[in-house]
Amino acid sequence: MNYDCLIIGGGLAALTCGIKCAGSGLRTGIISGGMSALHFSSGSIDLYGYEDDRTIVYQPFEKIEKIISQNPLHPYARCGMAIIQEAMRFFKNEASCGGLELYHNEESNHFHVSTLGTIKPTYFSQRSVFNEDIKEAFRQRPKIALLSFAGFRDFFPKLAAANLQKSSLFRHLEIITGEVILPMYSKTARNPHEFRSIDIARIFDSERYITNIAEQIKKASQGAVFAGMPAFIGITNYNKIYRRLRELTGIFVYEIPTLPPSILGMRIDDALKRRFAELGGEFIAGDRIVGGEIIDGSLDHVHTENHGTTRLRARSYVLATGSFFSGGLTSGFNILRESVFNLKLFCQQERNTWYSPRFLSTGGHPFLAFGVETDDNLHPFTQDGKTVENLFCAGAVLGHYRPIVEGCGGGVAVSTGYAAAKKIIDACRTSSQ
Amino acid sequence: MIKLENISFDYCIKCTVCTIYCPVARATHLFPGPKQSGPDTERLRIKNPELVDESLKYCSNCKRCEIACPSNVKIADLIQDAKWRYLKKKFRFRDYFMSHTDLVGSIATKVSALINFFMSLSIVRFFMEMFLRIPMRRVFPKYNSRTFQSWFRGIKKSQSSFSKKAVYFHGCYVNYNNSSLGKDMVRVLNAMGIGIEVPDEKCCGVPLIANGYLKKARKNAAFNISSLQTILSDDTTIISTSSSCSFALKYEYAHLLGMDNTKIFNRVEYITKYLYNRFQEGMAPKMKPVNLRAAYHAPCHLERMGGVIYTIDLLKKIPGLDLVILHSECCGIAGTYGFKKEYYDISQKIGQELFRSIERAEAEIVITDCETCKMQIEMNTPYEVIHPVSLLAKALDQ
Structure with missing residues (x-):
């Protein structure tokens, strides 16, 4: 099989890159081994959230500007400010074409609420988490209700409320808690331990129970302006259901991301995959690259678990396999490696230097900054230090940034995915001229 | 004793992604989903086979869980294996007759006219539903007169x-x-x-x-x-x-x-x-335009094998074919699964999304690689379903 661009990995960076490439008329394939980390994400895209001392960054672009000048190895510095801004506009637009509207607070960050009731700075959110109306309503110091579904074990309104009230934004607001009973709950009660957000979300992909639930929400909220609930408003029919709920209740139903599988994250996954397919991209699911051959500083072909000896070839390749969690990086007892091509890593090899003694250390863990070392064009190096000219790296597989401490995982994925795509498109244009 | 060779379920991180993409779990609450039926309960079963849960029989073995799994666990294999290793087997004539395709096929082709006629009679099908639990509404494939x-x-x-x-x-x-x-x-x-x-x-x-x-x-x-x-x-x-x-x-x-x-x-x-x-080697036959608008449905097992890209590539090479690639969904029949009364409704419910997308595609014909997908789609939509190779044969310039 011959592609212009073959992307290894199927998450946020890969899909952003794939959409850009396919949209520019390149024959683009994405090979994804299992569903991506978007299924475990908050569904908001963080650009830059925290200073090193954990104070909140309100102006992410200003902060990124500083990072670019201070740390030239940071993936943001490899992209450059203009590309990052372009990538954000592109991403918002493409998600919208895939059926998912994203909202941002102009150039500033806004906050979203986590399952435990902590607040997190972020850049893009979905309609049920942030938009101009929500911003305006929140200014009026509204009453807030936190509601859960009876029998749902992944969200505890009282715990979330107690935590919310610790934050200065919510300290003086009235927060009440309550419960909503699903009309068909008795049917699912057989497997309460399997009662996940997805089971609820599926119910709300249709409009069947919506009036009943709307009434219950209204009643349980006792006059509150916001009803914070575990994300449940379906996946494929989200926009319509959200609008209907708003009409029926008059309340802002605010979605809180829950434990995996995350409905909000899956919506992004769904919208991007839809868009990628629409642009003619080929998504190869459930397969894994087992190796490839690098000849004279250029990746010649790759082969996969399913295709055996058949070689997949492309003019350019993108490695977007993610970090340790997604399997892009693996660790042994005293060894760290990049899983597919054994590329050169930025890391420390001695095990006792990988982590901080405290699990929730403010400085984070050193291993989270480990990843593939690249040049300014996102090209990686082989173990003997040679660059691989037609291979680009994007997303969490990259080193030199700390996604959790800095609150920038999503932004780096989108920016580097987009930056890689731009370089590939340029390379294809010059080579075909 | 725990068999150490079979611990792939240990890689399961309990993320539940497989259950999201399980067509059976989506269609019925009777199936708790691949995570629970596979890796979750396997650790109980290997300690005590008595702990097996009957609900795993609802798995249709479509393998979509394995495609979705981020941790590379062979979930469907685990379930299939457990189904027959731990569940009590009851002899059912129906299951014997549906699974021994060689035996039944070799007899049926000899008397195909008779068999095809009998199978078209409602009274025969009524008794088949009563005694064999094969739903009347399920359309059976015809037998050839010659193998x-x-x-x-x-x-x-x-x-x-x-x-x-x-x-x-x-x-x-x-x-x-x-x-x-x-x-x-x-x-x-x-x-x-x-x-x-x-x-x-x-x-x-x-x-x-x-x-x-x-x-x-x-x-x-x-x-x-x-x-x-x-x-x-x-x-x-x-x-x-x-x-x-x-x-x-x-x-x-x-x-x-x-x-x-x-x-x-x-x-x-x-x-x-x-x-x-x-x-690729330049051996493509001479083809003439087929002038058809067709919708392509990718069967689950082909998707699991990673074979879909080749079929699509082949179809794209047939001149005059206006191809609509349907969003990947299970058709629901899953081999003999949809032929059984206890699973018939589930099988039909699973397929609804696919049937609707076929309607929306406004095609003249449906293409798929799998024989039972063909049966299911032909029964539930007004379209003829053909194999990519048969379409290629139609395009041959001879």
């Missing part, structure tokens, strides 16, 4: 003139129900200058595995492996026009039945991948 093998014996001589050869594992469906697909396949390869050899073969074992006849499945597998191993030279490809047969020969023999198929593993290829490679 593919017997047809092939008649033309066998003509194949010796080709210097390049391929071995064709035709499977039961082509042999007993749809020999025209086999004939199309011979026509296409002959037009490309490739001769066909048909080995002695038995049912690949897919329906046997699905109905708990593992011993018989192993026997068939051993027969097929040795027969395919000895026919022609080592570098001749063994092709199959059934996505599920090729999946069994390549993967289920080793993973589920524990057979050693290494000698044939690299030789077995699903037909579209084989054609793709020959087309």
